[in-house]
Amino acid sequence: MDFFLQSFFSGMLTGLSYGLLGLGLVLIFRASEAFNFAVGEFMVVGGFLFYILHFSWHLPFLIALPMGLLAAAVFGAIVERTTIKSLMGRPALSMTIITLGLSNILSGGIQATAGSNPYTFSLDLPDLTVEAGTLIYPSPQVWAGILSLAFFSLVILFIYRTRWGLVIQATSESQPKALCFGINPQFVLLLVWAIATVCIGASGIVVANLGALSAQTSLVGLRAIPVVLIGGLDSIPGALVGGLIVGVVEALTGAYVEPFGLIGFKEVVPYLVLLITLFIRPYGLFGTVRIERV
Amino acid sequence: MLRVENLRVVYQEVISVLHGVSLKVPDGEVTVLLGANGAGKTTLLRAICGLLPVYDGKIIEGSVLLEDTPLHRLDSSTIVKRYRTTYVMEDRPVFWYLTAEENLKAAAFSRWNREVPADIEKVMALFPKLVSLRNTKAGYLSGGEQQMLAVGMALMTKPKILMLDEPSLGLAPLIVRELFGIIRSLNQEGLTIFLVEQNAHAALSVAHTGYVIENGRIVLDGPSGELITNQDVREFYLGTARVDQKRFLEAKRYKRRKRWL
Secondary structure, three states: OHHHHHHHHHHHHHHHHHHHHHHHHHHHHHHHOOOOOOHHHHHHHHHHHHHHHHHHOOOOHHHHHHHHHHHHHHHHHHHHHHHHHHHOOOOHHHHHHHHHHHHHHHHHHHHHHHOOOOEEOOOOOOOOOEEEOOEEEOHHHHHHHHHHHHHHHHHHHHHHHOHHHHHHHHHHHOHHHHHHOOOOHHHHHHHHHHHHHHHHHHHHHHHHHHOEEOHHHHHHHHHHHHHHHHHOOOOHHHHHHHHHHHHHHHHHHHHHOHHHOOOOHHHHHHHHHHHHHHHHOOOOOOOOOOOOOO | OEEEEEEEEEEOOOEEEEEEEEEEEOOOOEEEEEEOOOOOHHHHHHHHOOOHHHHOEEEEEEEEEEOOEEOOOOOHHHHHHHHOEEEEOOOOOOOOOOEHHHHHHHHHHHHOOOOHHHHHHHHHHHOHHHHHHOOOEHHHOOHHHHHHHHHHHHHHOOOOEEEEEOOOOOOOHHHHHHHHHHHHHHHHOOOEEEEEEOOHHHHHHHOOEEEEEEOOEEEEEEEHHHHHHOHHHHHHHHOOOOOOOOOHHHOOOOOOOOOOO
16 A cells, blocks of 8 residues: 555656646647647756756756746747747648657757766755655655646746736637737737746756756657646646646556566556547547537 | 728638728718628728738738828737727627636736726726626626627727627627617717628617628718618618519619729
8 A cells, every 4th residue: 555655646746747748738739729749858958958057057046947947938939939920820730840840950959969968967955855654755756746836836827817827818719809909919929938938848857857857858748748638738727637647647557567577668558548538538638628610 | 080992802812802992980980881791891890900811811902091001011919009990800709718807808908007907997887787797707698798898898908999890790689779879879989980780770870971882892882861761771781671573683783883982
């Protein structure tokens, strides 16, 4: 039982950072109906921006974190202006394909500048190791959960409590309607990409803190796909729930199935869960069921 | 004064919808544009407020002038923000997943300042029905309430010219009367209104001047009192004229002259 609880809760903690990753994708999908396949590379870029500020320039954590995320936001904004903006009003598929190309360019760029060797990435945060009986959760994992949850709540507060969040919601619902009330969708798309990049970059930092940061960290970005599809591509709570489901399923598989020799099975299991979810609920657990008439 | 001069619009480079439309919307008046489905009414409104690119449409000739400033090269948010011309799309353009109050706030985004809360109260006073629905999601409002919210949202942008696209669409006659009463009182407070309608009775009763558009051309215009008595308008739009049976071939043929602007 202890073993179960141990892996269950550590899965939850990892799942929270997947949720944050998923939030980034959901925001972009809601605003432009495009899927951002460059999510893994965005994570690595976010991680490296923070790495430079914190480890190379030795800025204290509390200054480096907001600055790193600001830099990530600027990065997202630049990407949006250079690649996405010119596609406004075009089918969402072309935006999605652009992000595929973006993913290749960025991963090449990262490998060219940072190489593919891992960078040690251990944040000097207060020790929050939780020990309860035989259960033990190492400090980086607890921090991953706390930071992810904090960012998630901040972004949700921004979306649901500020007027910028209000226009993001409005424009996500209908661009023509927003246009005729004088809301500029280009500005909204820029804002959305900046915020989404912050989410993805923050989860990059959190994930890197669990091990090391390298160009391969972008593979974690692949987890975002089952996360958002299980939760529903256009649902913000769905991202969190999907993240938790993927995290828990992964941890439990790692604990119970892999010892039987199925090494690497935990990478696959989220996709199996995804398949089952989509059989039962094609729009994901919380996704809006859309009626499309042809 | 808003002037449209010899406007030609095509969709997707080939589908010609407006073939040289000219009309005037004088300040402080209610101008109404009547026409059947597919006549080009909505296209004309989209052209005026810069929404055509969204629908893959293009102005290939002619101009839209506000006083003497051409509007047809500007994008819609500039037109709303700087030239105070707001278009209320047909079919009640409210944001379904936002509450009534959030809808009003979202509409005020382009001119956000300290007066916004006070303006929201003003709109609420104009449409008392909305007060109790403040925190209800707009998707759950009835058709009439949604239309009033949409007009309220347009007012939040502080327009000088308000363009309404079929505000009576799908509403009960009683609600239509209420809505047109509000339109009239808005106009009496000095708002210029350009109304596009199929409900000719209601529209002509509030309008000063009217235009009739058919197949992308203006075929008739005049003071609304004159249009109400016009034989063709009575027959085709009011359905009140008593005419002897006609051959279908001869139906809908106006005695037209070429209009030069």
